[in-house]
Amino acid sequence: MRVAIYARYSSDNQREASITDQLRLCHLHAEKQGWFVVEDYTDHAISGASLLRPGIQALMADATRGRFQFVLAEAMDRLSRDQEDIAGLFKRMAFAGVKIVTLSEG
Numbered sequence: 001m002r003v004a005i006y007a008r009y010s011s012d013n014q015r016e017a018s019i020t021d022q023l024r025l026c027h028l029h030a031e032k033q034g035w036f037v038v039e040d041y042t043d044h045a046i047s048g049a050s051l052l053r054p055g056i057q058a059l060m061a062d063a064t065r066g067r068f069q070f071v072l073a074e075a076m077d078r079l080s081r082d083q084e085d086i087a088g089l090f091k092r093m094a095f096a097g098v099k100i101v102t103l104s105e106g
Contacts, residue, residue: 002068003035006059008078011045019044022074029103030072038068048081051089056080060089063096075104 007022019042030037039062043055051057056079059071071093073079079100080086093100 001033001035001070002038003030003070003072004039004041004059004062004068005030005037006041006055006071006073006079008043008046008048008053008055010047022078025074025103026072035070035072038062048077048079050082051080051085056089060092063093063098066096069098071098071100073100073102075102076100078102 005023005026007019007026009018009022023040023042027037041055041059043053046053051060062068063071071079076086079089079102090100
C-alpha cells in the first residue's frame with residue numbers, strides 16, 4: 001500500500017522538532033504495516049484552523065491524482081482543527097479512494 005504522511009505544528013504551542021517527531025512515529029507505523037511511504041507533506045508554524053496551507057493543499061492535489069491509498073497523521077487535529085474542514089477533507093479523500101488513518105484515533 002502507498003501512503004502519504006502529513007505533519008503540522010502551529011507556532012502557538014509547539015516547536016519545529018514536533019514535525020520530526022510526528023514524521024518519525026508515522027514512518028514507524030507505516031513500516032510495521034508494510035506500507036510504502038510515497039511522500040511526507042508538512043506545514044511549519046501554520047495554524048490548523050484553515051485548509052489554506054501549502055502542505056495540505058499539495059496532499060489533496062496528489063490524492064486526486066492517485067499517488068497514494070492512505071493518508072497517515074499523528075492525530076486528526078494535525079490535519080485540521082476545524083470539524084467542517086475535517087468532514088470536507090474526509091469527503092474529498094473518500095472520493096479519491098484514499099483512507100485517512102491517524103495514530104491517535106485509528
